[in-house]
Amino acid sequence: MEHLENVTGIVAALDRSNIDTDAIIPKQYLKSIRKFGFGENLFDAWRYLDHGEPGQDHSKRPLNPDFVLNQARYRDTRILLAGDNFGCGSSREHAAWAFRDYGIRVIIAPSFADIFNGNALKNGLLPVVLDETTVARLIKSVEENEGYILTIDLPSQRVITPDGEVFNFEIDAFRKHCLINGLDDIDMTLTHADEIHAYETRRREEAPWLFTDL
């Protein structure tokens, strides 16, 4: 995956709770067998006025002028602010791929759904949890100041405002290491192949019914 260390960029706000993965990338785009090309269908049902289908030329579709990412001032959004329980719903990793392909690298919200959170981290997309009051304040700043920019510094785990105000955030040490170095989980796990084999040998003795071939 693409590594992520520091992100400085335009911030947009989607001030609602429970933004689900069906809203982030509707089901018709999940028919793709590819891992890329989801950016133009991020928030498809909110972003366009018509109903889209895969294979269409999406650049010709009518845009919803009220949707935040369609507004000129948010054209280069790289950081998204949103309400709590972000990414709830299905396990579709296409949701994380859609943000990545669109160019959004960081999402800041008071809470994230577990599966989305994991999927994001595996695709160079950083979910940052800040408390509700702070997120509300940042959303207000974004709305009041055109061109509002935040800096996310992953090594020091800080969100920095243009005024120099700093908010710290938490992230698992292991995930942070993977993000900063753009590491592939599988390579790392396979360095422990001996331990996996040893586990299997022990378990086959203890619980052989778990090892029946299908």
Add this chain to the structure above:
Amino acid sequence: MSAETLYDKLWNSHVVREEEDGTALLYIDRHLVHEVTSPQAFEGLQKNGRGLWRTATNLAVADHNVPTTDRAAGISDPISKLQVDTLDNNCAVFGVTEFDMLDPRQGIVHVIGPEQGATLPGMTVVCGDSHTSTHGALAALAFGIGTSDVEHVLATQCILQRKARNMRINITGKLPERVTGKDLILAIIGQIGTAGGTGHAIEFAGPAIRALSMEERMSVCNMAIEAGARSGLIAADDTTIDYLKGRPFAPSGELWDRAVENWRTLTSDDDAKFDVEIEMDATNLKPQVTWGTSPEMVVSVDGHVPDADTIDDPARRDGYRRALEYMGLEAGTSIFDISPDKVFIGSCTNSRIEDLRAAAAIVDGHKVASGISLAMVVPGSGLVKKQAEEEGLDKIFIDAGFSWREPGCSMCLAMNADRLEAGERCASTSNRNFEGRQGHGGRTHLVSPAMAAAAAVHGHFVDITEI
């Protein structure tokens, strides 16, 4: 050893190694695969020249894209067809056991796992699908994963994860007649919210849970994810063991006896500590109906659509307003006065034989109301369909005017041809009422199978405990 919860036991028995920060390498016993979230994973393996770690523990089936009408005619949508063909091809190339579209055992992945005995107590079970929580009903640690993890499990038979916190929801009392596990889980989500279980594994316990059939337990655990929890769990007991006996992939002979002895230990210890404990009484529970665009937006059938203006929290108030507008509902409307256009009985939540029996019992001798443009029953698997036909349930549905379909996910998420049109309202036994879930602009009301059946015959929601 200190007292353990069921989740602790399942977790601890699967840890291969642990990083300093608590990230564990967790061994996966069973991997279920479907066509939507696996193609990129197989492609990744091929690109990197990797094989499968343990081929014979993967079970694949196409369910999301498959048509529910004439199977022999194949899939007409070329993009859906390519996805299903890709699964068939990947399974052939990698040697994965697959129930293809024409296999009589084909069905929804979360129906066929338990049905085949491929899901067993004490296992870790994963699938690239959030409703994998369903399998926790068999005292298995089961959760949904994304495609990167699908590839990771195929290549290493493990997953990297941090341990969740323990939550127990204890249900006292006894569910009234015709009030089901589906109503119970909707009421639980209504109480704790869609993020109530985030970061937790939820164990459902108590006398009302013990009294549930396996099918109802699966409905409850299925929607643990709608309460924010990746995993739902129910301890193993006689109901679990009786359900599994004789299933194709379940152990037999001496191995069965050894397994059962082990499964009897798959309960939380008496003095086990939970991070969160919640108690609810089932005694006076009414059938539940969702009115909004999140499963937590739910009321009893004898209730009313809420008034957003009475909500103090501004974010929640905005959410309610948006939901009411999307759903085309006025505050204060009686749930009895809501009339669906379509009725969908199916999905990994409610498409098992008992669900179909409950719906058929309501439908028997009645006709679908004139205001309903389509009422459909989509069995969860080919074997559920066959059993229902042997019991004559298909005839009851067809005589009443229902459409009797082939198994698959169907209108739960409308990836195949079954969908709502914009503005259409549906009484649905599925699990998500998100905007556009059942079709662009479609409006979903989540209910139990008997409630959906009653809405089909009456043309509006009714209280099935009163008819």
